[in-house]
Amino acid sequence: MQYAVFGGLGFIFAMTCLGAATVFFFRKKIPENAEKIFLGFAAGVMIAASVWSLLIPAIEAAEAQSRPGWLPASVGLLLGAGFLYCLDGLIRRLNVNTASAPFSKSTMLLFTAITLHNIPEGMAVGLSFALAAQGDNPAMLASSAAFALGIGIQNFPEGAAISLPLRQEGCAAGKSFLAGVLSGSVEPVFGLLVYLAVGWFALMLPWLLSFAAGAMLYVVADELLPGAKGGKFSAGTFGALGGFMIMMILDVALG
Numbered sequence: 001m002q003y004a005v006f007g008g009l010g011f012i013f014a015m016t017c018l019g020a021a022t023v024f025f026f027r028k029k030i031p032e033n034a035e036k037i038f039l040g041f042a043a044g045v046m047i048a049a050s051v052w053s054l055l056i057p058a059i060e061a062a063e064a065q066s067r068p069g070w071l072p073a074s075v076g077l078l079l080g081a082g083f084l085y086c087l088d089g090l091i092r093r094l095n096v097n098t099a100s101a102p103f104s105k106s107t108m109l110l111f112t113a114i115t116l117h118n119i120p121e122g123m124a125v126g127l128s129f130a131l132a133a134q135g136d137n138p139a140m141l142a143s144s145a146a147f148a149l150g151i152g153i154q155n156f157p158e159g160a161a162i163s164l165p166l167r168q169e170g171c172a173a174g175k176s177f178l179a180g181v182l183s184g185s186v187e188p189v190f191g192l193l194v195y196l197a198v199g200w201f202a203l204m205l206p207w208l209l210s211f212a213a214g215a216m217l218y219v220v221a222d223e224l225l226p227g228a229k230g231g232k233f234s235a236g237t238f239g240a241l242g243g244f245m246i247m248m249i250l251d252v253a254l255g
Contacts, residue, residue, distance in 0.1 A: 005129040005195050008148035009188035015152035019159025020180020023167045036228045037239035038168055042161035043224035044243025050213040052251035058209035072206035080214025106223040107166055113219040114162055115183040120208040121151055122187030123201055126194035154250045
């Protein structure tokens with residue numbers, strides 16, 4: 001079973017790295033329409049992930065614990081958005097911008113939100129394998145492997161959603177790729193922690209999932225969608241629709 005959990009967590013991390021590696025296929029200077037498509041794509045991915053990967057599982061997990069599903073979903077969402085709001089204000093006070101730092105405020109918030117989103121995803125995979133180990137059930141192990149497969153495939157566009165906006169800001173391809181890799185590195189770490197201490201983390205999972213959703217939705221509303229607007233062609237709008245559709249299909253089909 002230990003080999004199975006290491007394999008599952010390693011796979012979801014590797015898929016984030018592969019998504020981030022798409023940055024190597026683009027030139028340093030990206031056309032304005034492509035830039036807006038990337039920002040819109042990231043927004044669409046994050047909206048869909050917030051609903052299907054985070055809020056719905058948070059509600060279902062809370063109800064399985066005989067709690068009202070709306071409570072952790074709503075409170076956690078507000079806490080997550082509030083955390084990013086405070087982080088946003090801190091960045092403004094420190095005057096972090098492209099002139100004084102390698103990343104802009106918007107990309108720093110994007111990186112933070114997706115990294116926060118990856119923490120409960122990794123925990124959910126670790127929890128799935130831990131429950132399969134407790135039940136000693138081959139069918140549960142197969143279900144855990146399928147769950148890790150679904151999360152891993154979903155991580156591919158999320159890795160790209162970090163590295164591509166960084167690249168369009170002029171950041172080197174290697175640094176953009178590294179940022180995507182770092183965002184996914186929390187998944188195996190927290191997944192292993194949950195596997196080793198399953199009881200406590202199982203109770204906290206609904207709150208952590210909704211907290212990550214609130215953080216992601218704050219970045220979408222405050223940074224990504226405004227940045228994707230403008231121009232003669234609604235590139236950002238179609239990018240957002242495309243990102244949402246892709247992530248929705250992955251989440252629903254791989255459930």
